[in-house]
Amino acid sequence: MKTFKIVALAIAIVTIVQTAKSQELKGNITISGAFALYPITVKWAEEFKKIHPNVKIDIQAGGAGKGITDVLSKVTDIGLVSRELNSAEYKKGAYAVAVTKDAVIPVISASSPYKKALYEKGVRKETFNNIFITGKYKTWNALGLKSDAPIHVYTRSDAAGAAETWASYFGKKQEDLLGVAVFGDPGLAQAVKRDPIGIGFNNIVYIYDMKTNKATNGVVPVPIDLNNNGKLDPDENFYGDIDQLIAAIISGKYPSPPARDLYFVTSGKPNNPIVKAFIKYILTNGQQFVNEAGYIKFSKEKLSKELEKVK
Template sequence: MRHSTTLILAVAATLAVSGCGSGKEQKSISISGAFALYPLTVKWADEYKKAHPDVKIDVQAGGAGKGITDVLSGVTDIGLVSRALSPDEIQKGATPFSVTRDAVVPTISATNPLVKDIQATGVKKENFYGIFISGDVKSWSQLGFTSKDPIHVYTRSDAAGAAETWAAYLGKKQQDLKGTAVFGDPGLAQAVQKDPDGIGFNNIAFVYDPATKQPSAGVVPVPLDLNGNGHIDPDEAVYATLDQVTAAIAAGKYPSPPARELYFVTKGAPNPVVTDFIKYALTEGQKDVTASGYILLAPEKITEGLNKLK
């Protein structure tokens, strides 16, 4: 009995030291989800922690599907979601906060021998449909190019906002996309980069280097021939640099979809620590948006998000 009492007192003392030794309550925020929003969220977390060193923030990428599943099941405090929420998700308590905008762009390998021709003519929406949905377009020659090589199509294996957004541009759902399925934005970019005849799609954060503003990772964007005239007009030529494509998205020159808003999602009202971090993203954190290769929210969207937090 004496030993048990001593043990209980020792444990109590240990808990008192670990819980109160610093005089501060341990604070943490767990975040998971869309690859599209991951780089900017990491930047926000790093900057926020400079002013709030007592707050631990864990950010993990895994796709929009993982983000919404994790937050609704209580595994994380914030889900990163790169698509609009479904009515069912809203009914389950999902509360979205728009924090920035970006877009999905179709991509080919920088080693594709037709790069210059493809960039000059672009690809019509109906032909993207034939490549990714119906499967009727199987070779580059069917697009009017000299090569008779087959087109190797790549898509996402995970439930992804990028895939859902690209499919929405073609009037379909992610499950309708054809191609070899690859996990994650980095994996899809790498698969296309290694295949001279490959075509896929990526969030712009995984196509352009935010430092150089140039296409990176060995992939280049495929221009959308929006008016279907068989060549890229000056107002459609918006892909040379990150600044150029983000300006086009902000000005509405790039269609939506595949341009879209990106969301922090909580289950119901967030706790005070999470609330403060979301407020930071919508206010001070907006200074990092453009430099990180994303598009600023409209002022009314920021106001809408802040009002949700009250």
């Protein structure tokens, strides 16, 4: 009788192990798109593969435009999109799940001779509009600075969520932005970094160093004069480190846009079990990595709402 019980137990254990193996995730996920989402998506993939080592995840950054094009043409499983989707994209079958939040920030070079003055005055929204949209302001003295130097404006050459979001701050589209067009967030940051009289815009993670939480990547934020009083008040100066900026975005002090949700987009509601499992992981256990990576964590209510989309 004792021998029978041992044999039965052994059979049960083998059955459980075989069942677990048969349920183990195995396969590939292909992802492309927004530079804004690339760093955190790489982190999520690394952590997900620790749990599911037989899943291979290929991620390529190339801009939100590439992300939406690739996924709708079914070249990839997931498109990374760092802007709101439009009606035409939804009609083509785009299915968006918000996974985190960040913001687009205007930037100048850390070596800019105007940095001190700009942090005393701030820059009004209308001034940014006259730099990036109308082109009315062509020299730095138009901002009340004692300099006839031209303003070198930089924008994105690729179809970019950052550019679309920055333009939407002024009620415009990416194609309305003026400036020298540069590919990608890293490229734009480098262009502004090298140009003391330049101005551009970047996602948070390309401005701040994640180890120090400071803007030590060669570009610094241009503070927005939110109340248009011609000076940067203490409650408007939240750019000292990434924690202050994130708190301002969460509280709504930093405007939205250019703060925005970031999306994983699939072609139709996802039914691939590996893709579904990855998105579910991101909206649950994966959220523990969001803040430390320089992004904004959603509320429990928002996460629950997004999880419903992949059930």
